[in-house]
Amino acid sequence: MTKVVDLEAGTLILGGGGEGYRSPQKLLLKYANRHGLIAGATGTGKTVTLQTLAESFSLAGVPVFLADIKGDLAGLSQKGGGDAKLEASFQSRAETIGIEMDYQNFPVTYWDIWGEKGHPVRTTPADIGPLLLSRMMGLSDVQEGVLNIAFRVADEEGLALLDLKDLQSMLVWIGQNAKELSLKYGNVSTASVGAIQRSLLVLENEGGNSLFGEPALELADLIRTDASGKGMINILSAERLMNAPTLYATFLLWLMSELFEQLPEVGDPDKPKIAFFFDEAHLLFNGASPALIGKIEQVARLIRSKGVSVWFITQNPADVPESILGQLGNRIQHALRAFTAKDQKALRLAAENYRPNPAFDTAEAIQHVGTGEAVTSLLEAKGVPGIVERSLVRPPFARMGVISDTERAAIMQASPMALKYGKAVDRESAFELLAKRAEAAAEEARAAKEQAEAQKAAKxxxxxxxxxxxxxxxxxxxxxxxxxxxxxxxxxxxxxxxxxxxxxxxxxxxxxxxxxxxxxxxxxxxxxxxxxxxxxx
The missing domain is CATH 1.20.58 (Methane Monooxygenase Hydroxylase; Chain G, domain 1)
Known part of the structure; x- marks a missing residue:
């Protein structure tokens, strides 16, 4: 039997099979930072594939960050097995692929924007910046300009933008002093300020107050290994977050941008520094402006030299813009259903994205692979796309599915992140400083009025x-x-x-x-x- 991870050869085994399958299917760690795609219809096995990939990266000492959309990836912290029928099925598949079945748990840190099912994860408006924030809110060029002025004035005045109320109060101040600011920075329209405030209100209603604040998440706390050398698997609870798609996309895109900006250039390392899985990727691109798509394309193209492996998970490859799809060298395609003419066209387009295999028709294979099977194309030596293959996805080593509240609480209490991020900090920033200025101005106005009234009475x-x-x-x-x-x-x-x-x-x-x-x-x-x-x- 072959081990799933071979660090000497620098490979991860994703799957394989018997007759008619190339066994095993290996992902070269050296080219994992060329990014990847996991696609397929609902119920075809995308989540299990994501889990096995996360396990393999962790075994190779590569930290992982992923979003848990349905709650069934939380089981990565618990050892698999325990079900005789399921164990027999897994063992049979493992023997077919030619791998050693090794049930085990993995080091996991749970995160949650609301702090309910994980440690609170926060960032600040200052960290996100006006460019990304304006693009995520869909602001016009004029509105984006006003938001840039707000951030610039905040920097010059020493007004820290640490949470949502800081930014909102800063915009109020900008609107009140629009005439004076326009002479230095250009036109500041109160209508534009109002439009930005409405967009921030939408973000606030979706949970922006929980996302923006301190202590802000430090990337070093994501890029960790445990005492045995396994990479930390960071799981973001996204069951509730999925009801706030703007907030979800904003946070994950910010995280990608932070990785791009903070990590040093490393070229093509022997293995990635971190693997980043973006589930339900269509939420990022639905209604996205060309400028935002261009930003994502730039990050996907350049972040590989920082040693980051980015994987998009979605139902159909067509959900990902072609300019970004072309950056994804490793592809795992589960079954697509072609019930309508539109579906059939999407199926043909998906098949055309693979290097053909003379042994079978790619479009036919994509339509008929079963649950837990996939059509794969992985980068080979020198980064050349591999010939498309049919493959059985290897069984997971950790538990599949949800965990109990007691199990989750035990993992969270044992984590060092509980002490660091458990309690929110609201230090003096733009909101408090502007409130003091307003109070001082009001007091000065009252004193002037009283003096004038006294002088009038004396006269x-x-x-x-x-x-x-x-x-x-x-x-x-x-x-x-x-x-x-x-x-x-x-x-x-x-x-x-x-x-x-x-x-x-x-x-x-x-x-x-x-x-x-x-x-x-x-x-x-x-x-x-x-x-x-x-x-x-």
Missing amino acids: SGRQAGGQAGDDDLWSMPGEYNQGRRYQPNTKAEPKPRATRASDSIATTFGKSLARQLGTKSGQALVRGVLGSLFRGR
Whole structure:
């Protein structure tokens, strides 16, 4: 019997067969970073193929990241076997292929954006960046420009964008200061800001608040091996995530981009640094703009030199754009059903993508292979596409299917990732800093308003005081009434004429002087109040 993984030869056995099959079918680890495709109709065995590939990569010391769409890949953490009937079937197939059956479990780390079935996995808007974020939200060029301005201003102002509310508050601030920002960065339309906010609201409703935050996922925590040298299998729980396709595609595409940007160039290594499986790949391409497809094509073309093996899993090869399909050198095609004319056309196109085998008709084989069988084409020496072959997929070594909550909890508690990512951190960032600025501005406005009201009250009081003094002068008893008519004091004792004249002159002089002083004092008070107001402006 042959071992599934032969590190000396640098091969993984995917399957094989008896008569009419090439046995065994081997994937060269050296060319695994030329990427791959697993396709086939529902129920034809794609998930089992994904599991066996993940097991093989792990045995070769290659870490794996995959999305568990239905929950039935969680069993990779548990040893297979235990069912006599299933064991007999697996043993028979293993003997047909010519491999040694070795039931075992694998090192697994469970992840979940909501933190329910795995450790919380988070990233930040700053890590994703405006380009990828705008393309994933389907923003127009103008809206993308405004989002770029928001990120640029945040950098210049020292406002960290760490979660969704940071980005939303930053856009509010951009809209409020659009006139000033337009002079430096170009037109900032409030309509564009509103459109971006609506797209962020959709993302938030799908679970964006859970995805965006800290502590952010570090790639080094995905690229790990255990004490025995097996590659860590990172399983993202995607049962709930599949109901939020935008969020699902955003996260996985960000992860690919991070691998591309952070990993160093290694050329063609003896084996990949990490294998990345993108299940339900059609969700990424449905309605994708040409710019986004171009971005994915660029990543798929260049990331191989970083030692990353990317595998797309979908029902029909036609779900993947041709520009990207051409980058996938290793292909495992399960059965396709051709019930309609459109299906038949898709079947013929799928068959044309393989190097023909004179022993059988490729389109006929794709239509009639059974469950657990596949038509395969794997890269050979010098990266040449291999001739298409029919193959039995090898049986998995770990458990197939779901695991209990108790088993999952035990794996999570034993993981070092529980302590690192278990608790969310909300440190001071754009939302808090902008809130402080707004509060300070409001306090300053209140203080200015109170000062103005106090000055106005003082001015009114002083003017009222000046008018009262004048009225008192004109209404002195025994001299004048309010109509300024002379009223002799009839109650007073009569005085000599000279004395009365002297008193009249002194009184008249005093009143004249008092009026002049009162008028000048009033004018000085008015100038003082107005002067302080103008100086305060």
